[in-house]
Amino acid sequence: MNLKKALSNSIFNTITKAADDLSLESYVIGGFVRDFLLKRGKEKDIDIVAIGSGIKLARKVSDLLPSKPKIQVFKTYGTAMLKSNDIDVEFVGARKESYAQDSRNPIVEDGTLEDDQNRRDFTINALAIKLNSDGYGELIDPFNGLSDLERKIIRTPLDPDITYSDDPLRMMRAIRFATQLDFMIERSSIESITRNADRIKIITNERIVDELHKIMLSDVPSKGFLLLEKTRILQHILPELTALKGIDEKEGQKHKDNFYHTLEVVDNISKHTDDLWLRWAALLHDIGKAPTKRFSKKVGWTFHGHEFVGSKMVYKLFKRLKMPLNDKMKLVQKLVLMSSRPIIISEDHVTDSAVRRLIFDAGDHIEDLMTLCEADITTKNPRKFKKYHNNFQIVREKMKEVEERDHIRNFQPPVSGKEIMERFNLKPSREIGTLKEAIKEAILEGEIPNDKEAAIAYMLEKANEMGLKKS
Ligand code: CTP
DSSP: OBOGGGGOSTHHHHHHHHHHHTTOOEEEETHHHHHHHTTOOOOOOEEEEESSOHHHHHHHHHHHSTTOOOOEEEGGGTEEEEEETTEEEEEEEOEEEEEOTTOSSEEEEEOOHHHHHHTSSOGGGOOEEEOSSTTTTBEEOTTOHHHHHHHTEEOOSSOHHHHHHHOTHHHHHHHHHHHHHTOEEOHHHHHHHHHHGGGGGGSOHHHHHHHHHHHHTSSSTHHHHHHHHHTTOHHHHOHHHHTTOOOOEETTEEOOOHHHHHHHHHHHHHTTOOOHHHHHHHHHTTTTHHHHOEEETTTEEEOTTHHHHHHHHHHHHHHHTTOOOSHHHHHHHHHHHTTTHHHHHHHSOOOHHHHHHHHHHHGGGHHHHHHHHHHTOOOSOHHHHHHHHHHHHHHHHHHHHHHHHHOOTTOOOSSOHHHHHHHHTOOSOHHHHHHHHHHHHHHHHTSSOSSHHHHHHHHHHHHHHTTOOOO
């Protein structure tokens, strides 16, 4: 099969010329070829493998390019990188790689194209297209990767136990590709992953999180999480989630399986947002339910305070996985903490003051919170499903009405602490905080409108009650 049409980017002409000049056999390999054949339509980074020195080839390519791009050389790995028209091109010499037992350091020797293809992760990632003039565009596919692409199968070139033990992250990559591309992982691979799941422990958190993010950003993330669970990888990387599995029954009362419920919520939210952190919030919104689960004869199963406990767990989980402890983490925490609030409001008569408090507490994240809560509706009862959605619609309308009138979002106290100090000739003291809090409460409760005149009148009244004298 000839795939000249995959090589329309002009960088390939230059690589061909450089490879011919150096008489160095060269191929484009891996993700670029896979995604071209899948018509994924993304301008991909390009991986070039040379049968010889990849660094030499990179230098020659840079010489031939008018822009003479800088090359970055990684001597220890025998690789070199350059950027051309915003595309990263990585050059590597073909390697025959074997790993010493009990060591993570590979023994690297020069190899043939076949050696190099053998040590790649999946047949669909081992496809190579020749770049030299002699054989230009020829597809080299020793493991029937093309057929696996057509049949939508993830398969390793070698015995899966070997491929996965060479780099255990590949177990997650298999699941990530299956999720992103909607492929099946062949049975012997699934079995091997399940056997070797605990080897994921030797992989750095950064690489694990990278794969988790990619699973999370797929169209149907639950596919990946179900596979992670089935192969027992999930219990090593996100035990908080596997702890949600199962249905307990006592005295004829059951609760829902919060693991499968969570996955439904993640899939639901993914239909409405591509925001990675909102999707994380969906994944973690119920993690506090495992440690707070209780049963009592009177009320059945309860998860009191699970939102608070869950939001504390978010911090620990992010820290353990070395995820950023920044405003993104705080957003996830806040959404977990508030994840039941709109639901409680919508179950009851929707009052103005409840809606004002919701807007006040959620601040800029109110829309995200509503998106999460709507995704949280997973009831299979069509009547209830409709009712809950209708109620949320009422909450949304009320939010709009209240916000237009009261401007609670990004609430600024209508009377400042400084003004209070001046009026009552006070030094910084507890009384100022008490007065400010009383004004805020009165506005949220709807006792006074959110404007300065009303706030001052209310403040004077309160100050009088507190025995403060005007200056
Ligand atoms: N590869 C591998 N084992 C790994 C990582 C990568 O064999 N653990 C090989 C595969 O042949 C892969 C290529 O290196 O196609 C490039 O890796 P990478 O850039 O990580 O992945 P892509 O396949 O390009 O896909 P994506 O960009 O979606 O991650």
